[in-house]
Amino acid sequence: MSWIVDFIVVLGGLIFFHELGHFLAARMLGIGVKTFSLGFGPRIAGFNWGATNYRLSLIPLGGYVSLAGEEREMSEDNGFTEKELFMSRPPWHRMIVVAAGPIFNFVLAWLIFWGIIISNGQMGLAPTVGQLQPDSPALKAGIEVGDKVLSIEGHKIIFWSDLAQTIQNSKSDTLDFVVDRDGNIKEFSIKPQVQELKNIFGETIRRPVVGIVASGDSKTIEMDGLNGAVAAAEQTWTVTKLICTSIVKMVERVVPMDSIGGPIMIAQAIKQQSERGLLELLQFTAFISINLGLLNLLPIPVLDGGHLLFFSLETILRKPLNEKLQAAATRMGLLLLLSLMAFAIFNDIVRTMSSK
Template identity: 50%
Template sequence: MQSVLAIILVLGVLIFFHELGHFLVARLFKIGVPVFALGFGPKLFGFQYGDTEYRLCAVPLGGYVKLAGESAQDELGEGIPPESSFSLRPPWQRILVVAAGPVFNFVLAVVIYWGLFWAHGQQELLPVVGQVLEDSPAQAADLRDGDMVLSVNGQDIRYWSELAERIQQSEGQTMLLTVQRENRVVDVSAQPRVEVRQNLFGEDIKVAMLGITASGQTQSIALGPGTALIAGAEQTWTIVVLTVQGIIKLIERIIPADNIGGPILIAQLVSEQASEGLTNLLALTALISINLGLLNLLPIPVLDGGHILFYTIETITGKPLNPRMQEIAYKIGIAFLIALMTFAVFNDIHRFFK
């Protein structure tokens, strides 16, 4: 029951923020919004406030904001003035309304990470050696389990990430490490070994290795509201960059297509993180929100990115794309999304029964 509730809440929050972006920017430009809906299908609950009907629908796999005069063929309806029509607005306003949904997904991620960093601080691995691997440069240099690296070539080291960066920058050149070993400080000379390893995307790259693993000891760095907000924005940007790189690697077939996941995988992940606690669940929500924002920005007709593409073409050419071409593009886009969703669900089922 807890898992089902967590899945509904996470999806609800993600959908709400996405549609809220469209809604707020549309209202900012005084564009009519007859309907704001969470979910699809039959209406379970609804109420009228102002000129907008707010609905909760039966199928919680999306949502929509119905805009007045969404297309040139739509009738505005009784009592709706022509100036509130979406289709009569200049392309740049329509682009901003459409782009606001994905942008709000990124904003949600920043807000979540901001709250997490402010509440819990930023966790950093300490540069303490957990294990020295057999036949490694670290073993040859007499590095030992429990050594804390204080500096590399005279440069202070505070966290494991800084140590890893210095090792990579060495490109296999000899390094002078100052370490704290129990109650004394000793200098150790070590020469990293350059090896071919696979990166996050499965590509072969050359890396310098000492042959040590982290002990897992961490330090919590308390952050104020301002620094926590900066850290949240940086974390969001890092994940955006990694996700875009992952999409490119998928297209280049460097990452196998069976890594694509669908709603079943999302439900499994939400269920697992809900059992781990609120912090893990919020972090996963931020991650899914970023992926949802990027997915919607893809230049595929029927997605927000497809609409942005059409309005951008209209801005450049000075006239809307031919309606017949738009209709064909929408059909291709729907077919592509159905095929992608079917493939993702197939992967989910295959992964579940592996």
């Protein structure tokens, strides 16, 4: 049952880091913080340090940072000065504090990827030809199984993903391949052909291909601190783009709505990754952290993205938004969020029951 501990640590760590972003941004700007809580609901344990109460609360599905003067009509807040009140600050100060939570989720993912790369190297599929499709351009050009692709059109190929991306993004009619065949360097000119393929979302797309299949061999590249940091940033950006695309495809109904998961699915996934090892668990944690950051940036009232929308409109209009309108939007946002959570939990239950 050690995966339960992993679940608590992963979920608690993600919540802590998100709320830490809000907290640090507020304190750096001199805004008072009343409460820093892991979890919602009744207080289980905690302590006071300075003007802030740090607490662990009963319901572990989130957390919050309570700022001094979050309500505009409040001129005083438990001894905090006017300068320390959140709503007395200009909108851009408030936007920094709100955005810091999601940003810290991306920072956490980047740190995890960076740590993995520094300690284990950057891993990926080797650009080694494992199979040639019949009558393919590569076969006709003379490529053989076992060839290691070194470069395409002068672009250095390190992993198979580099190879696929270079071919797909190329606008040339003919691609110059440089390969290593048993220690001998050979060059080939290959004219790709356009084929209809299925992408990861099941859509039919047209892409240039040369007709080679990866061998499936893995490859690890050791990196120093700086190069590892850059590679981790690139990996964070790649995962972010993938998740954003998935959200768009879900809205377009390309990705089925029953793929939405809630806490049960997350717990099951953490259990699976925990059984595979620490490396897989850390990678999954980074993936979930990016998901959490993007989710909170959605322009839905009660989420950070909704607050950013309100403060942006206040900046544009140069006056506070109507409080009744904000309250109504917040209630609608809360209803939408609760409905989405209920739907996700329903999917979790159906998925769990069908798997038995």
